[in-house]
């Protein structure tokens with residue numbers, strides 16, 4: 001058709017039907033939107049782009065829109081709604097912290113759980129005390145502690161019943177653990193507050209440092225980490241991953257380099273950068289290697305030379321799974337360094353948590369933290385009452 005003739009015919013129709021014209025005008029924006037979308041899709045197609053996809057989810061987080069759901073959703077129609085991937089996900093409610101009672105289940109079952117069956121309706125006599133001694137040793141309390149607890153039962157519960165024995169044990173254990181409750185706050189003293197972390201390989205040093213760094217950062221403190229385990233390259237990487245997670249810097253040396261040099265650099269950098277806390281990791285080859293112990297003594301000396309009074313805390317990390325071996329490790333480390341606090345890790349996965357009572361009795365060193373899992377929240381400040389409540393199943 002001649003375009004001019006077509007326009008004249010339309011003008012004549014419009015003059016005769018003004019309302020219809022208004023209706024047609026109302027449809028124009030919708031038409032434009034459709035054309036714009038089609039044009040955009042075509043241009044995207046020409047550039048070889050696929051239809052909008054949700055951003056890949058960061059590791060460990062679910063994608064906002066699963067790819068399959070996005071494919072089924074079809075083309076975007078309502079343009080004022082942002083693409084689905086941009087809708088911020090509602091914050092996930094924080095899971096309630098796991099109860100210490102739950103995390104100590106295996107230890108409780110191995111100790112207090114068996115106690116009920118052993119005592120039954122029996123009176124406290126020599127045969128019962130023998131059985132009780134075997135139970136205490138089996139629960140990794142150690143011979144000296146078992147003996148001390150038996151003496152308490154003899155004293156407090158002779159002629160009594162099962163409840164009296166249980167109460168005597170509970171009171172005696174609580175008294176022993178109260179002796180090793182730390183006196184001051186965990187970050188008291190020093191600016192920067194320097195913490196040196198010792199322990200054999202695999203005891204949980206690096207993980208504990210990561211958890212501690214997260215606590216300090218959450219409290220608004222500036223944290224610096226020192227990768228003093230130069231013996232294993234993976235240990236440095238592991239600490240760096242924690243540093244990224246927590247958002248703090250990590251001072252690392254050369255692989256196989258001098259750990260004392262890393263400790264020195266960390267303290268120096270912590271002072272220069274105005275850090276509040278410096279947490280220094282160390283290598284943990286087996287404690288039977290004498291040079292390791294000499295090395296640790298050197299690390300402590302170098303730190304003190306750079307910052308008088310530091311390290312303000314020297315934490316020895318012990319794995320509860322090692323049971324009585326934790327005690328011999330502790331003896332060797334305390335001979336080599338001035339250990340000011342213990343961290344007992346992996347209490348969540350062991351029946352040997354009773355070793356904590358043995359450590360308290362034999363060493364008398366404050367227990368600063370207990371590790372009850374692998375995640376960042378699974379480090380608890382040690383509290384004797386809470387621990388005993390959880391151990392005896394009395395906690396709420």
Ligand SMILES: Nc1nc2c(ncn2[C@@H]2O[C@H](COP(=O)(O)OP(=O)(O)O)[C@@H](O)[C@H]2O)c(=O)[nH]1
Nearest residue numbers: 201202203204205206207345346371372373374
């Ligand atoms: N279940 C559990 N695992 C832990 C705990 N602390 C550390 N671990 C794990 O123990 C392993 C060794 O820990 P790591 O920090 O590398 O030990 P390091 O060699 O002393 O530095 C890692 O798999 C940690 O996730 C804890 O309290 N509970």
Ligand SMILES: [Mg+2]
Nearest residue numbers: 205206229235
């Ligand atoms: Mg490590």
